[in-house]
Amino acid sequence: MTEPDPTPPSAPGPARRGRGRPPATGRRDEILDAALAEFAESGVQGTSLAAVGRRVGLSQQGVLHHFPSREALLIAALARRDEVDVRELDGLDETSAVVELAERNARRPEVVRLHSLLTAEGLTGDHPASDYVRDRYARVREQLARTLRGEHGDRLPSGATPDQAAALLTAAMDGIQLQWLYDPDSVDMPVLVGLLTDVLRGAPPESDRS
CATH class of the missing domain: 1.10.10.60 (Homeodomain-like)
Incomplete structure (x- = not known):
């Protein structure tokens, strides 16, 4: 869902290290x-x-x-x-990737909780993670929109533009995570995320497919 930071333009050569040191x-x-x-x-x-x-x-x-x-x-x-x-x-298509990411997050509640807290705290503007959260959202929306545009052109079958669908999917994933943190037994993140991607793409829910 996100892209790794680029490598610094002039990385130093390998440092000397003692025997046995990583x-x-x-x-x-x-x-x-x-x-x-x-x-x-x-x-x-x-x-x-x-x-x-x-x-x-x-x-x-x-x-x-x-x-x-x-x-x-x-x-x-x-x-x-x-x-x-x-x-x-x-290597996964975007739909499979977001569902797999939801399944992965369901196995690491502490990390999901940290992400949710930092997302809220970053709104203060002077939080050390503010720039990171803002830039991450921009990267996620851009990546999702680019993939959806490549698959569907300027409009998805649902009528949403790729940019709109990317923003909705990003927002929904964060909202689903919050609900899951409060009540993990009642909220199935992977199923709900998969359902949402089907709706945005104009596809019938998996349970309705022959």
Whole structure:
């Protein structure tokens, strides 16, 4: 659903490392995965660099060697989550991808909760994730609209434009996630997301197909 951050234009050469130490990129990914888990469990304010470091056997200064602040670590961890999703969903058509993403999110409620909280908190404007959330929404809508336009042209069978359908699908997915967080036993995210994609594409629900 989202695109990974582009590679910096002039990445430094490989750093020297001692015997048995993981490569810098591997260590960085370990920190990001640990940070995402810590942020999801403890929230932004409850997460410290020291706590993230303990998860991967580093001191606070060791984490700061890779990321200059907690805010920078937060944004990088969120981008890492998106990058992994994009890579693992690559090759699926857009409808299958969004349903698979909903199934994946149903297995990681802490991450979904973090995303929902940051989306709301980002509205304050001075939140460290504000720019990330705004840019992510723009990327998601653009990617969905581009795919839908390639499949259906300027109008979907339902009559919606690709841009309208992309915005509706993005909004609905966030709303469904909120309902699921409150009552996971009553809200089936993958089924509802799949139904919505059928409606927007003008296709009959799967249960009605012969």
